[in-house]
Structure formats: C-alpha cells, structure tokens
Amino acid sequence: MDINEICVVGAGTMGHGIAQVAAMHGYDVVMVDIKQEIIDSAFEKIKASLNKLAEKGKFDANKIDDVLERIKGTTKLEDAKNSDFVIESVPEVMEIKQDVFRKLDEICHREAIFTSNTSALSITEMASVTKRKDKFAGMHWFNPPQIMKLIEVIKTIDTSEETLNTVVNLAKEFGKEVVICKDSVGFIVSRALQAFVTECIRILEEGVASAEDIDKAIKLGLNHPMGPFELLDFTNGIPVIFHAGEVMRKVYGERFTVPQTVRMLYYSGRHGRKSGRGFYDYTKGEKE
Numbered sequence: 362m363d364i365n366e367i368c369v370v371g372a373g374t375m376g377h378g379i380a381q382v383a384a385m386h387g388y389d390v391v392m393v394d395i396k397q398e399i400i401d402s403a404f405e406k407i408k409a410s411l412n413k414l415a416e417k418g419k420f421d422a423n424k425i426d427d428v429l430e431r432i433k434g435t436t437k438l439e440d441a442k443n444s445d446f447v448i449e450s451v452p453e454v455m456e457i458k459q460d461v462f463r464k465l466d467e468i469c470h471r472e473a474i475f476t477s478n479t480s481a482l483s484i485t486e487m488a489s490v491t492k493r494k495d496k497f498a499g500m501h502w503f504n505p506p507q508i509m510k511l512i513e514v515i516k517t518i519d520t521s522e523e524t525l526n527t528v529v530n531l532a533k534e535f536g537k538e539v540v541i542c543k544d545s546v547g548f549i550v551s552r553a554l555q556a557f558v559t560e561c562i563r564i565l566e567e568g569v570a571s572a573e574d575i576d577k578a579i580k581l582g583l584n585h586p587m588g589p590f591e592l593l594d595f596t597n598g599i600p601v602i603f604h605a606g607e608v609m610r611k612v613y614g615e616r617f618t619v620p621q622t623v624r625m626l627y628y629s630g631r632h633g634r635k636s637g638r639g640f641y642d643y644t645k646g647e648k649e
C-alpha cells in the first residue's frame with residue numbers, strides 16, 4: 362500500500378522525534394496531542410533538533426522549513442482521517458492506548474495500518490479493540506528516535522504478511538535497522554533492559570555501591586555508553602520502568618518486581634532530567 366500521510370499520536374518525548382523522522386523522509390505528518398502547548402513545545406524541539414543536525418552537517422539547512430511545513434500539529438484525532446499509517450506514542454497505559462485506537466478505527470480509512478510504539482504492552486490486546494487486527498503491528502522506536510538506529514517490529518498472530526512488510530520497509534526507509542519479534546510482553550530490548558536495571562537498582566538498594574560507582578562500573582566494565590541510572594534519567598524512564606515492571610511481573614513472575622526506589626521516584630515525580638530530578642539532581646543544570 363502507498364503511504365502518503367503518517368499520523369503520530371502523542372507528541373511527547375518519543376512522538377515529536379518520530380514525527381520529525383517521518384517528515385525528514387518526505388512524508389506528510391499529522392501530529393496529535395491533547396493540548397496545544399504540548400504541540401507548540403514539540404515544534405520547538407523539532408526545530409532545535411533540525412538546527413543541531415544541520416550544524417553537524419547531517420541535514421541540509423535549506424530543507425528545515427520544508428520539514429516543518431510537512432508536519433500539521435493538532436489536538437483533534439479526527440485530523441487523522443486521511444492518514445495511511447498511524448504510529449501511536451501516548452503514555453504506556455493500556456486503557457489510554459485502547460481508547461485512542463478504538464477512536465482511530467472509526468476515523469481512519471479501512472486500509473490504514475496501525476502501529477504502537479509501546480515499550481512492553483501487548484500489541485494483540487491493543488488490536489483487540491479494532492476491526493483491523495490484520496493491519497496492526499508494533500513499531501518500537503528507541504530514544505531519541507532521530508538518532509537511535511533500531512526499530513523492533515512486533516507481529517501478532519493476526520498481523521498479515523503485507524502489513525509486516527509495510528512496517529519493515531517503512532522503518533528501513535527511515536534509515537533504521539529492523540528486528541522482528543513475536544508479540545510477547547517486553548519484546549526483546551525492554552525485557553532485557555528491565556531485568557538489567559532492576560538488578561542494578563537492587564545493588565544500589567542493598568548498599569553494595571553508590572549510584573555513581575554502579576554507573577561507572579557498567580560504563581567501564583561492560584562498555585555501555587551510559588550507566589543504568591544516567592540512562593534512566595536521560596530518557597525520563599522512571600514511568601516507563603514502573604509501568605513495564607508491573608506488567609512484566611504479572612507475566613514472568615517475581616523477578617520483575619518493581620523495586621521500592623522506582624515506586625518512590627515515580628510517585629514523587631522525580632522522573633529524570635526533564636522533571637529536574639531522577640536518580641541524580643539536575644535542578645542546578647548539571648547532574649549532581
């Protein structure tokens with residue numbers, strides 16, 4: 362199927378970056394969120410990112426305006442009516458995602474393909490509220506979407522071969538590397554990451570070492586570019602780890618129990634860099 366217009370639902374941390382990537386590759390994009398100020402802030406972030414890419418010689422500065430013009434920001438989901446491909450990136454809560462897809466199923470044309478950028482939730486469960494289970498797949502991007510090379514494409518038992526090929530080909534057109542994964546909670550990366558960060562937090566909670574030393578050990582000992590706590594703060598990942606842990610524990614058992622520290626940070630609103638605090642303090646600008 363020809364894709365002319367892509368709808369990205371949710372213009373937050375991931376959604377605005379995904380909209381940018383799609384527009385940079387020549388697609389018309391409808392970027393939906395619930396509040397105009399979120400849309401405005403998404404455009405500011407996209408502009409800043411495009412300027413940075415241009416400064417580094419990775420994007421033609423003369424094309425920045427064209428990219429911005431291709432993105433239509435809106436608070437009305439109905440504006441997705443002509444979209445051929447949807448990438449949903451609203452919060453990691455099944456009810457919110459199902460509500461969006463239930464509405465989109467009525468709004469979008471019959472051939473439109475639906476994908477979710479969920480980090481861990483069941484794609485099959487999301488698709489169950491639509492009448493297009495064969496045109497539904499997972500498209501799991503990584504943060505930041507403009508930079509990260511990988512997209513996990515998730516197929517359910519209902520996803521058609523044609524849909525799978527369309528999603529894979531689009532991801533490749535965006536310059537991404539693709540892995541295909543069956544619909545299972547956490548897919549590949551989130552499941553592995555959840556187990557890894559959970560154990561690092563337990564090392565911290567047991568008083569075995571400080572957050573700084575755990576980060577340093579993982580960077581130098583395992584050659585990771587960031588330590589687990591730096592990574593969670595950088596990606597504002599506390600809500601993601603909190604919700605994903607709850608879901609994974611139900612499926613895989615006690616080993617995925619969410620540590621107390623994550624609950625504390627989640628409920629106190631210390632979600633990472635964006636909120637000023639996470640495992641570290643950013644209220645003075647630099648990490649402390």
Ligand SMILES: NC(=O)c1ccc[n+]([C@@H]2O[C@H](COP(=O)([O-])OP(=O)(O)OC[C@H]3O[C@@H](n4cnc5c(N)ncnc54)[C@H](O)[C@@H]3O)[C@@H](O)[C@H]2O)c1
Binds near residue numbers: 450454457597
């Ligand atoms: N942050 C990450 O590192 C990361 C990485 C990969 C995947 N994900 C997944 O991407 C999804 C979004 O995560 P995020 O970090 O961008 O969250 P976010 O909170 O930054 O953005 C979500 C956006 O969705 C909007 N929203 C809420 N309800 C909506 C609705 N009904 N219609 C339209 N917009 C709505 C919110 O206003 C918000 O702007 C989640 O499923 C998450 O698991 C996140």
